[in-house]
């Protein structure tokens with residue numbers, strides 16, 4: 001029987017700093033690694049041609065018309081980014097209480113999907129399934145007389161939106177609305193319409209977060225929403241077990257991938273989802289997380305590259321298989337530069 005020396009596991013036999021001393025041994029024991037394969041680039045799409053608008057609260061992010069979106073998509077393919085997520089900026093006159101523009105086959109999202117898939121078939125294209133870019137009141141669902149968001153009526157519209165995007169050739173539909181039962185309804189409709197390979201990435205644990213502000217500026221829904229909140233359908237930031245139930249339901253209903261959103265303030269949720277379910281798990285580093293880093297970087301208070309890569313690596317460490325991030329293109333560029341060093 002072998003017994004270990006009592007000094008094993010103690011200083012000075014154990015010096016944790018030995019392995020950290022040189023780059024080679026730091027590299028050998030590195031447990032998690034961010035790769036370009038992990039990145040999904042969200043993009044804001046505008047109507048018109050040759051339109052490029054910066055988003056003031058998201059430095060480095062621009063809204064693009066479809067012609068310029070295609071140029072950007074080409075750059076992302078060249079960088080090796082596997083997928084993009086498209087967010088249409090709906091002109092105010094097309095927003096209605098019933099969000100009917102959400103399933104217009106000639107709407108901005110399906111047109112953008114068709115254009116990107118025609119030119120870059122290998123690039124994964126994902127669209128949001130939710131009504132907030134299309135409602136005059138900025139909520140993710142249709143309202144009853146008292147202003148409550150109606151669940152089942154909203155799900156019916158989400159199904160129309162899903163089929164509209166699937167017809168356009170989207171690879172992944174991503175319900176971000178947090179209505180109950182929408183994943184099952186979408187999956188059933190996709191199967192029935194022979195879109196059996198359209199993947200669903202469910203925004204399963206989407207929190208009623210205050211970090212979405214810059215995104216609402218970017219898609220122009222902030223003014224519509226006003227002071228109203230989304231607490232009756234998005235989750236309370238105080239909760240964890242509830243997120244587990246949301247994820248379990250979405251997987252049972254046929255989600256291929258689940259998502260936790262936001263990311264950095266919710267690393268514990270990402271970790272618990274990944275370790276509990278073992279399903280493909282995604283994190284959304286949201287607009288407010290991006291804006292915080294960029295604002296501090298602009299002031300010279302933080303190093304943009306170092307902090308962005310650290311944040312993204314932390315999401316991987318927590319268990320994310322992939323990350324939606326406004327840093328995706330820059331991160332891919334930085335990773336490439338590091339490889340070539």
Ligand SMILES: NCC(=O)CCC(=O)O
Nearest residue numbers: 176211212215286287288
């Ligand atoms: N459905 C997509 C989002 O709501 C994004 C939020 C953000 O980036 O703040």
Ligand SMILES: [Mg+2]
Nearest residue numbers: 178179180246
């Ligand atoms: Mg749910």
